[in-house]
Amino acid sequence: MSDEPNVKREDHASWLKRLVPAHHWLAHYERKYLPGDVLAGVIVATLLIPQGMAYALLAGLPPQFGLYASLLPLVVYALLGSSRFLAVGPVAMVSLLIANGVSEVAQQGTSHYLVLASATALLVGVIQVAMGVARLGVLTNFLSQPVLSGFSSAAAILIALSQVRNLLGLEIQQTDHFYELFTQLARALPLTNLPTLAISAGSILLLLVFQYMLPRVFKLHKNRPSTLAQSVTRSGPLFAVIFGTAIVAMFDLGNTSGVNILGEIHRGLPNLSLPILGSLDYQSLFPLALTISFVGFLESISVAKTLASKRRQSVDPNQELIALGAANVTAGLSGAYPVTGGFSRSVLNFSAGANTGFASLITAVLISVSVLFLMPLFYYLPHAVLSSIIMIAVAGFIDFATLRRLWRYNKADAAALIFTFFSVLTIGIEKGILLGVFLTIFLYLWRTSRPHMAVVGRVPNTQHFRNVLRHDVETLPNVLMLRVDESLYFVNAKYVEDYVLCAIGKRPLMQHLVLICSAINFIDASALETLSSLITRLHDGGIKLYLTEVKGPLMDRLSRTEFIDQLGRERVFMTTQEAYQKFATEAQSPIHSTYQSNSGDLKAADNKI
Numbered sequence: 001m002s003d004e005p006n007v008k009r010e011d012h013a014s015w016l017k018r019l020v021p022a023h024h025w026l027a028h029y030e031r032k033y034l035p036g037d038v039l040a041g042v043i044v045a046t047l048l049i050p051q052g053m054a055y056a057l058l059a060g061l062p063p064q065f066g067l068y069a070s071l072l073p074l075v076v077y078a079l080l081g082s083s084r085f086l087a088v089g090p091v092a093m094v095s096l097l098i099a100n101g102v103s104e105v106a107q108q109g110t111s112h113y114l115v116l117a118s119a120t121a122l123l124v125g126v127i128q129v130a131m132g133v134a135r136l137g138v139l140t141n142f143l144s145q146p147v148l149s150g151f152s153s154a155a156a157i158l159i160a161l162s163q164v165r166n167l168l169g170l171e172i173q174q175t176d177h178f179y180e181l182f183t184q185l186a187r188a189l190p191l192t193n194l195p196t197l198a199i200s201a202g203s204i205l206l207l208l209v210f211q212y213m214l215p216r217v218f219k220l221h222k223n224r225p226s227t228l229a230q231s232v233t234r235s236g237p238l239f240a241v242i243f244g245t246a247i248v249a250m251f252d253l254g255n256t257s258g259v260n261i262l263g264e265i266h267r268g269l270p271n272l273s274l275p276i277l278g279s280l281d282y283q284s285l286f287p288l289a290l291t292i293s294f295v296g297f298l299e300s301i302s303v304a305k306t307l308a309s310k311r312r313q314s315v316d317p318n319q320e321l322i323a324l325g326a327a328n329v330t331a332g333l334s335g336a337y338p339v340t341g342g343f344s345r346s347v348l349n350f351s352a353g354a355n356t357g358f359a360s361l362i363t364a365v366l367i368s369v370s371v372l373f374l375m376p377l378f379y380y381l382p383h384a385v386l387s388s389i390i391m392i393a394v395a396g397f398i399d400f401a402t403l404r405r406l407w408r409y410n411k412a413d414a415a416a417l418i419f420t421f422f423s424v425l426t427i428g429i430e431k432g433i434l435l436g437v438f439l440t441i442f443l444y445l446w447r448t449s450r451p452h453m454a455v456v457g458r459v460p461n462t463q464h465f466r467n468v469l470r471h472d473v474e475t476l477p478n479v480l481m482l483r484v485d486e487s488l489y490f491v492n493a494k495y496v497e498d499y500v501l502c503a504i505g506k507r508p509l510m511q512h513l514v515l516i517c518s519a520i521n522f523i524d525a526s527a528l529e530t531l532s533s534l535i536t537r538l539h540d541g542g543i544k545l546y547l548t549e550v551k552g553p554l555m556d557r558l559s560r561t562e563f564i565d566q567l568g569r570e571r572v573f574m575t576t577q578e579a580y581q582k583f584a585t586e587a588q589s590p591i592h593s594t595y596q597s598n599s600g601d602l603k604a605a606d607n608k609i
Contacts, residue, residue: 019080019322020079020080021080021081021082021319022078022079022080022081022356022357025084025355025356025357025358029356029358033355033356033358034358035353036352036353036354036355036359037353037354037355037356037358037359037362038359038362039352039353040348040349040350040352040353040354040359040362041354041358041359041360041361041362041363041365041366042362042363042366043234043235043348043349043352044087044345044348044349044352044359044360044363045362045363045366045367045370046235046237046238047234047235047237047238047344047345047348048070048087048089048345048363048367049067049070049238049367049370050237050238050240050241050385050386050389051066051089051090051237051342051345051389051393052066052067052069052070052089052090052367053066053067053262053378053381053386054066054237054386054387054389054390055090055091055092055095055390056069056090056095056337057166057383057386057387058092058095058096058099058159058162058163058390059090059094059095059096059098059099059117059337060098060099060102060103060108060109060113060117061098061113061114061117061337062114062265062266063262063265063378063386064265064266064371064375065114065117065335065336065337066089066090067367067370067371068270068331068334068335068336068371069089069090069121069331069336069337069338069339070089070090070339070363070364070367071269071270071334071336071364071367071368071371072270072327072330072331072333072334072336072364073088073089073327073328073330073331073336073339074087074088074089074327074360074361074363074364074367075330075360075361075364076323076326076327076329076330077323077324077326077327077357077360078357078358078360078361078364079357080319080322080323080326080327081304081319081320081323081324081357082304082314082315082316082319082320082323083304083307083308083315083320083341084308084313084354084355084356084357085304085307085308085346085349085350085354086300086303086304086307086341086346086349087341087342087345087346087348087349087360087363088300088324088327088339088340088341088342088360089339089342089345090337090338090339090342091296091299091339091340091341091342091343092155092156092159092390092393092394092397093152093155093159093295093296093299093397094292094295094296094337094338094339094340095337096155096158096159096162096429097288097291097292097295097429097430098117098120098288098292098337098338099162100428100429100430101120101285101287101288101291101429101430102116102117102120102285102288104284105281105284105285114335115275115276115277116275116277116281116285117337118275118331118332118333118335118336118337119275119277119281119282119285119332120285120288120289120292120332120337120338121328121329121331121332121336121337121338121339122274122275122328122329122331122332122333123282123285123286123289123332124289124292124293124296124325124328124332124338125324125325125326125327125328125329125330125331125332126325126329127289127290127293127325128293128296128297128321128322128324128325128328129321129322129325129326129329130325131293131318131321131325132318132319132320132321132322132323132325133318133322135318136318136321137297137301137317137318137320137321138317139294142437142440142441143294143295143298143433143437144413144416144437144440145402145413146402146406146413146414146416146417146420146436146440147416147417147420147433147436147437147439147440148298149399149402149403149417150416150417150418150419150420150421150423150424150436151295151420151421151424151429151432151433151436152397152399153397153398153399153400153421154178154420154421154422154423154424154425154429154432155394155397155424155429156394156395156397156398157178157398157425158178158181158424158425158429159390159394160390160391160394160395161178161181161182161185162181163387163390163391164185165185165188166196166200166260166383166384166386166387167196167197167200167384167387167388167391168188168189168192168193168196168197168200169192169193169195169196169197169258169259169260169384170185170188170189170191170192170193171188172184172185172188178425178426179426193257193258193259195253195257195258195259196257196258196259196260196382196384197384199244199247199248199253199259199382199384199385200384200385200387200388202243202244202247203240203243203244203384203385203388203389204388204391204392206236206239206240206243207236207237207240207388207389207392208392209236210232210233210234210235210236210239211233211236211392214232214233215233234344234348234351236392237389240385240388240389241378241381241385243385244381244382244384244385245377245378245380245381245382245385248261248380248381248382249380253382254380254382259382259384260382260383260384261379261380261381261382261383262378262379262380262381262382262383263379264379265375265376265378265379266375267371267372267373267375267376268371268372269368269371269372270334270335270336271334271335272333272334273333273335274333275332287430288430289338291429291430291433292338295433296324296338296339296340297320297321297324297340299340299341299343300320300324300340300341301315301317301320301341303341303342303343303346303347304320304341304346307346307347307350310350324339324340324341327339344393402417403417403418412443412447413443415439415443416436416439416440416443419435419436419439420432420433420435420436420439423435423436424436445491448486448487448489448491448492449491449492449495450492450495451484451485451486451488451492451495451496452485452486453482453483453484453485453496453499454467454468454469454482454483454485455467455468455469455480455481455482455483455503456468456473456481456482456483456516456576457471457473457474457475457481458473458474458475458577458580459471459472459473459474460472460473460474463575463577465481465483465516465576465577465580476580476583476584477509478509478510478511478512478583479510479511479512479513479514479580479583480503480504480507480510480512480513480514481514481516481576481579481580482500482503482513482514482515482516483516483518483519484496484515484516484517484519484520485519486519486520487519487520487521487522487523488520488522488523488524488527488530488531489522489523489524489526489527490524490525490526490527492527493526493527493529493530494530496527496530497530497533497534500513500534501537504538504541504543510543511542511543511544512543512544512546512583513538513543513544513545513546514546514547514548514573514576514579514580515545515546515547515548516548516549516576517547517548517549517550517551517554518548518549518551518576520550520551520554521551521553521554522554523554523557523558528558528561528563531563532563532566535566535567544571545567545571546571546572546573546579547567547571547572547573548572548573548574548575548576548578548579549573549574549575549576550572555572
């Protein structure tokens with residue numbers, strides 16, 4: 001009895017370690033980690049400050065909302081996240097989703113819009129935490145890579161077009177429909193503000209120099225530290241902000257030339273409060289929150305896994321859902337909007353030498369200082385500079401290389417990418433993603449509804465069995481050995497039955513049908529019923545059915561039904577070679593080599609192995 005309290009304490013400690021992964025690096029923090037963490041925290045802060053304000057404007061929010069989203073969420077994720085390098089904060093895709101989704105419920109610039117944005121973050125957090133606790137990270141697999149690529153490319157184009165108004169100094173209405181944005185821009189183009197255009201061009205040029213030219217310069221000087229090179233090349237947004245602010249302030253372009261500037265920015269830390277909304281508002285926001293939950297997590301987990309693999313570390317998808325969810329809950333409670341792991345910031349955090357989540361804590365402290373004391377410095381910052389930062393950031397999301405690769409490999413996946421791309425451009429982001437997911441599922445059902453099936457024979461003097469249409473193999477005159485390369489379920493059960501019956505009709509000498517199950521992982525109730533009726537039909541025709549290479553879990557399921565008894569346990573073989581040897585021994589005629597198929601033979605993609 002005296003050991004029970006100790007056991008309970010150990011259980012609580014173990015549970016706490018799983019819930020708070022930071023417990024490990026906090027308890028074993030080494031001094032050698034500190035320089036890398038401090039440097040990475042400072043560098044990420046210099047990038048996150050201008051990026052945060054830019055993304056907040058993209059979301060239709062005041063610039064300080066982007067900084068609020070970079071405070072408490074960073075701290076919470078640093079403590080709960082399983083990745084030591086992921087830099088959490090506002091990102092372009094989520095910002096666009098907020099701008100388009102919340103705009104359908106409230107008008108931008110109103111207090112109700114601000115509350116809805118924070119409420120969306122809270123709702124996203126609740127959804128992600130619930131998914132993590134229920135260990136439902138696998139559900140994100142429904143967003144396939146072609147759908148994500150098509151979505152990100154289309155969203156990047158929409159983001160870029162939405163920023164053209166700020167780059168040119170135009171006043172147009174926000175929309176997530178490509179043709180509406182393009183039409184409005186074309187009509188307003190003659191009203192371009194030339195000083196704004198000059199600032200935009202200068203900012204973009206400066207950003208391109210830092211992103212593409214400086215890395216080449218550093219490569220010519222290999223003796224320079226790589227950390228310094230990464231820091232300088234990633235600091236382009238900070239220099240663009242300094243450049244744009246200085247030019248506008250020096251010539252007072254805000255008043256004399258009509259250049260749009262940020263103006264007075266609210267100073268101070270955000271207040272913690274619960275967004276108060278009616279149930280109808282939350283119902284309206286739920287589809288948006290669900291979309292952000294999936295898209296944000298997928299962007300985050302892909303970056304986290306990539307960086308962790310570089311240092312032979314691992315990340316837990318379900319723990320990442322809990323950490324991101326908790327970060328979004330704090331974002332909603334602190335007057336911010338949804339956050340996730342950003343690609344550019346995370347790569348910079350990793351490259352700058354971050355070792356633990358302490359780097360994110362330093363970033364949060366520096367942003368807190370900026371929110372408290374540095375906001376007046378951004379008074380003259382033009383919108384054009386922030387839009388330039390967004391334009392360069394999203395340019396990398398336009399991914400035509402994936403389309404070319406998929407078109408060569410699998411045209412169905414390429415079609416899903418193209419369909420999602422144009423759906424997002426024409427009918428909106430949320431509906432476009434949903435249609436892309438539905439198309440992916442439909443293509444999967446269509447593909448598996450006609451599984452590849454191959455008549456096989458034995459490669460001479462081996463125990464290997466291969467497709468008779470691709471290899472010189474040995475077959476038996478009264479035996480048909482058939483390999484099904486797909487799990488059997490209600491969608492393809494009828495097709496498999498028709499294939500078997502057609503094969504029997506073309507082989508009058510056949511007495512034994514061997515179904516090779518090496519590629520079958522699952523048989524549902526409909527397919528099992530089809531196989532049961534097939535046994536009866538084959539028996540009526542004087543043909544016996546056999547199974548080989550049935551996997552253990554599948555055999556366990558079949559053994560719990562009457563199917564095995566109906567088939568006969570003696571007709572289930574461990575290997576295909578065992579079945580072949582049995583029939584070869586019993587055969588009265590010699591083994592035939594090189595199977596000759598009839599011109600009318602079955603057309604079931606027999607060109608595979």
